[in-house]
Amino acid sequence: MLFTPIKPMLLHMGNNEEIDDDPNWIYDIKWDGWRILLHKEGDRVEAFTRHGNNVTAKFPELQEVGRSIQSHTAIIDCEGVVLRNGVSVFDDFNYRGRLSNKGKIEQATITHPATFVAFDILTTDKPLLNKPLSERKEVLSSIVEPSNNLLVTPSIVGNGSNIFQLTKDRNMEGVVGKRINSTYKTNYRSQDWLKYKHFKIADVVILGYKENPFTMLVGKQLSNGKYKPLANVEFGFKPEEKTAFREIAKQIVTKEERDMTWLEPRLCCKVQYLEKTNTGSLRIVSFKGFNFDKVPETIS
Structure with missing residues (x-):
């Protein structure tokens, strides 16, 4: 297991209306970065993504991370983040x-310092996969000496509604709820782990679409009258909404390409998204219905 790719345990999406204060659940802050598994043995530390890619060379901070892990051997599940005022910026x-350039990587350790926020542990010198989450968290806290590059995520038993509101107030991604007695199952998406995210709603203009899979390209009008694409929307459509849209789209086609049908920017809709990138694009987007009361010029 050590220094080999591991597919981590994954989460289901929870219903934000169902977060409660059940003492059988532990709630963690959800950080927005890359899922990273840290492997340590002695002075050797390596980092793997959830897809099994070894990204150790990209993060010189791992030398300091290794010194923060007070155990000869460990595999730690964490989120790799860059923090700005305590908030992770994807x-x-x-x-x-x-x-990939070594010089740029060294410079980025100053301008974009990486922090690894640990939330679970798979093994030390003994395997921990079959131990309950509460016990694994105790082991994790006991072996991590917090530093600028390695932290243990804050957790709270019950009080899910309070930590969810706190993360919303701080403009964070959300929270993760986990059954306190859950074991760790690699390469498995479990209902014992649920993520609750703070989504936002935006009015956008439909600029085009494609089939297979059905995807809408949405955007907004700029001050110069041109339109800027903001997101490709693939999820959230009801069958009847696709059917109705295709009938309307026939009447406003401007250009057909191999994989995209471009439309006159006359039809608006609402989308749900998690956050905006630095360039204004929308992340983690889903369709939330047509907006026939809006006209493109009123969308900012």
């Missing part, structure tokens, strides 16, 4: 993940 860590 674009910043994604930037770190794209770098």
Whole structure:
């Protein structure tokens, strides 16, 4: 298991209306970055993404991380983030993940310093996968000496509604709820782990669409009259909404390409999204219905 790719345990999406204060659940802050598994043995530390890619060379901070882990052997599940005023910024860590030039990587440790926020542990010198979450968290806290590059995520038993509101007030991504007695199952998406995210709603203009899979390109009008694409929307459509849209779209087609049908920017809709990137694009987007009361010029 050590220094080999591991597919981590995954979460289901929870219903924000169902977060409660059940003492059988532990709630963590949800950080917005890359899922990273840290492997340590002695002075050797390596980092793997959830897809099994070894990204150790991208993060010189791992040398300091290794010194913060007070155990000869460990595999720690965490989120790699760049923190700005205590809030994780996805674009910043994604930037770190794209770098391959050694000089730029060294510079980025100053401008975009990486922090690994630990939330679970798979093994030390003994396997922990079958231990309950509460016990694994105790082990994790006991072996991590917090530093600028390695932290243990704050957790709270019950009081899910309070921590969910706190993360909303701080403009954070959301929370993760986990059954206190849940074991760790690699390569498995469990109902014992649920994520609750703070989504936002935006009015947008439909600029085009494609089939297979059905996807809308949405955007907004700029001050110069041109339109800027903001997101490709693939999820959230009801069958009857697709059917109605195709009938309307026939009347406003401007250009057909191999994989995209472009439309006159006359039809508006609402989308749900998690956050905006530095360039204004929308992340984690789903369709929330047509908006026939809106005209493109009124969308900002």
